[in-house]
Amino acid sequence: MEFFHNPRVNWLGWKWYFLAFSMIFSAAGIVKMSWNWSHIGSPVPLGVDFRGGTQVDVQFAQPPDINAIRHAIDLAGVRDASIQTFGSAADHQVLISLPEQTNEAALDVGRQEIESALQAHYNNYFNPNTGVKVDVVGPTVGRQLEKQATLATLYSMLGMLVYLWFRFQLIYGVAAVIACFHDTLITVGAFALTGREISLTVIAAILTLVGYSMNDTIVVFDRIRENLRISRREPLTDLVNRSINQTLSRTVLTSGLTFLTVLSLFIFGGQVLNGFSFALVVGILIGTYSSIAIAAPMLVAWQERRAKKGRAAALPAARRSKG
Numbered sequence: 001m002e003f004f005h006n007p008r009v010n011w012l013g014w015k016w017y018f019l020a021f022s023m024i025f026s027a028a029g030i031v032k033m034s035w036n037w038s039h040i041g042s043p044v045p046l047g048v049d050f051r052g053g054t055q056v057d058v059q060f061a062q063p064p065d066i067n068a069i070r071h072a073i074d075l076a077g078v079r080d081a082s083i084q085t086f087g088s089a090a091d092h093q094v095l096i097s098l099p100e101q102t103n104e105a106a107l108d109v110g111r112q113e114i115e116s117a118l119q120a121h122y123n124n125y126f127n128p129n130t131g132v133k134v135d136v137v138g139p140t141v142g143r144q145l146e147k148q149a150t151l152a153t154l155y156s157m158l159g160m161l162v163y164l165w166f167r168f169q170l171i172y173g174v175a176a177v178i179a180c181f182h183d184t185l186i187t188v189g190a191f192a193l194t195g196r197e198i199s200l201t202v203i204a205a206i207l208t209l210v211g212y213s214m215n216d217t218i219v220v221f222d223r224i225r226e227n228l229r230i231s232r233r234e235p236l237t238d239l240v241n242r243s244i245n246q247t248l249s250r251t252v253l254t255s256g257l258t259f260l261t262v263l264s265l266f267i268f269g270g271q272v273l274n275g276f277s278f279a280l281v282v283g284i285l286i287g288t289y290s291s292i293a294i295a296a297p298m299l300v301a302w303q304e305r306r307a308k309k310g311r312a313a314a315l316p317a318a319r320r321s322k323g
Contacts, residue, residue: 202275213291227246
């Protein structure tokens with residue numbers, strides 16, 4: 001299926017606008033993450049999975065009174081608790097988070113105090129055995145998870161670099177990995193700018209996006225290599241533009257349908273999936289954009305730089321099929 005018949009968009013003619021767009025959003029994210037680091041000790045707000053602490057998700061049978069809940073929690077001696085409603089109004093859900101604890105034993109004590117306070121105040125229609133979901137993560141485990149999540153993201157990019165190095169050439173791998181790093185930076189920056197917490201499910205979404213963005217980039221690179229085999233004498237800028245245009249229908253079809261799916265998940269998925277779906281929404285948009293606006297122009301910039309130094313060896317083309 002083709003949405004566009006023989007498009008002739010000069011994508012590389014817009015490269016400076018693309019660069020400005022990427023620089024603005026990347027810089028905004030970096031500035032916000034730096035501000036967060038100096039104020040909260042982390043570049044982005046971390047969920048209970050990473051920072052350690054107690055998080056109680058309470059389901060009430062009737063609309064809850066936040067002020068009454070806060071009063072009951074204070075009477076129980078629990079200080080500095082964050083109390084907020086989430087989900088739709090009909091869900092009657094409240095999320096109670098305790099600040100990070102350095103003592104592992106204090107986490108379970110805090111959970112018990114919250115349950116006791118709520119049971120006493122909402123004795124008529126609150127049952128802690130069926131109306132509560134509790135997440136308790138110790139600070140030591142939280143730091144380990146944070147380290148493992150960072151390493152998982154870095155190792156995935158390194159693995160992609162090695163794969164593309166062997167399949168194409170090193171410059172292809174470098175361009176694709178830089179594009180993936182660009183996507184990850186802007187996605188994480190979006191969390192910092194909007195004040196959303198990063199949890200393990202968000203890390204899973206980011207790892208998914210690394211593979212998604214890489215796959216989209218490989219499709220464009222494959223077409224560039226195939227066209228290089230056929231049209232060696234064509235100027236590289238024109239060839240790359242033509243390659244992007246030839247894959248444009250495929251990009252719109254796959255990325256568009258995927259985007260509509262995750263957008264529906266973001267709108268209707270509820271608070272629990274909000275961070276996960278938000279990462280996918282931002283990441284798919286940026287990942288599709290970077291395949292066209294970051295990865296492909298890098299190949300041209302690399303070749304032009306080699307030409308200025310008198311080493312204008314052409315990019316490797318696809319091999320002829322045997323048989």
